[in-house]
Amino acid sequence: GENVEQHPSTLSVQEGDSAVIKCTYSDSASNYFPWYKQELGKRPQLIIDIRSNVGEKKDQRIAVTLNKTAKHFSLHITETQPEDSAVYFCAARVLTGGSQGNLIFGKGTKLSVKP
Amino acid sequence: DAGVIQSPRHEVTEMGQEVTLRCKPISGHDYLFWYRQTMMRGLELLIYFNNNVPIDDSGMPEDRFSAKMPNASFSTLKIQPSEPRDSAVYFCASSVGPSYNEQFFGPGTRLTVL
Numbered sequence: 001g002e003n004v005e006q007h008p009s010t011l012s013v014q015e016g017d018s019a020v021i022k023c024t025y026s027d028s029a030s031n032y033f034p035w036y037k038q039e040l041g042k043r044p045q046l047i048i049d050i051r052s053n054v055g056e057k058k059d060q061r062i063a064v065t066l067n068k069t070a071k072h073f074s075l076h077i078t079e080t081q082p083e084d085s086a087v088y089f090c091a092a093r094v095l096t097g098g099s100q101g102n103l104i105f106g107k108g109t110k111l112s113v114k115p
Numbered sequence: 116d117a118g119v120i121q122s123p124r125h126e127v128t129e130m131g132q133e134v135t136l137r138c139k140p141i142s143g144h145d146y147l148f149w150y151r152q153t154m155m156r157g158l159e160l161l162i163y164f165n166n167n168v169p170i171d172d173s174g175m176p177e178d179r180f181s182a183k184m185p186n187a188s189f190s191t192l193k194i195q196p197s198e199p200r201d202s203a204v205y206f207c208a209s210s211v212g213p214s215y216n217e218q219f220f221g222p223g224t225r226l227t228v229l
Contacts, residue, residue, distance in 0.1 A: 016162065031215065042222075043221060044158070044220050046218070048219045093215050102160050102163070105157055105158040105159075106157070108157060
């Protein structure tokens, strides 16, 4: 079936450094790629998303880039802060392989920002 | 707006018992999703509804799982009989429009089957 691979599974950075999380997807027809942040014991919340008609999107310290040819997209967090510590999930909207437009989530990246 | 509401927040039950999880989506949202989250398998879509109609239930693990949405403001996920491997956090989410619009997640129900 369709798949979304996410790397790394854990990431530890020093406060102020940048963090990059990468995802690859298998469905070339995918057209929507959201990123969710889940703090410990809380619900996933959307932090940024990108559609397939753009290559990059920024929102303050976070940005997402999309390479449709290579079928991968990345989350970039600059000037990391301790409150950025959480699990981050990428997702892709799947349109083939029997799916009807579901979101397939990556396994998550646990980001730890050390003060 | 209170957001997506789920109940109960925690459920501990014994193997073989029936479990019913409840969800109230955000008013005006026409899509409702049920997810299961475990360490091993991550966040998995179980089923989703559009305008109260089940659209895709291919993620439902087996016949022990069933979901209903009798009206626009209420949905249930039932497990009967429950098994220890069903232990997980179950999230309900809703959105306006299909899955290329933001999905708003509820707080989740942590289910433990002993």
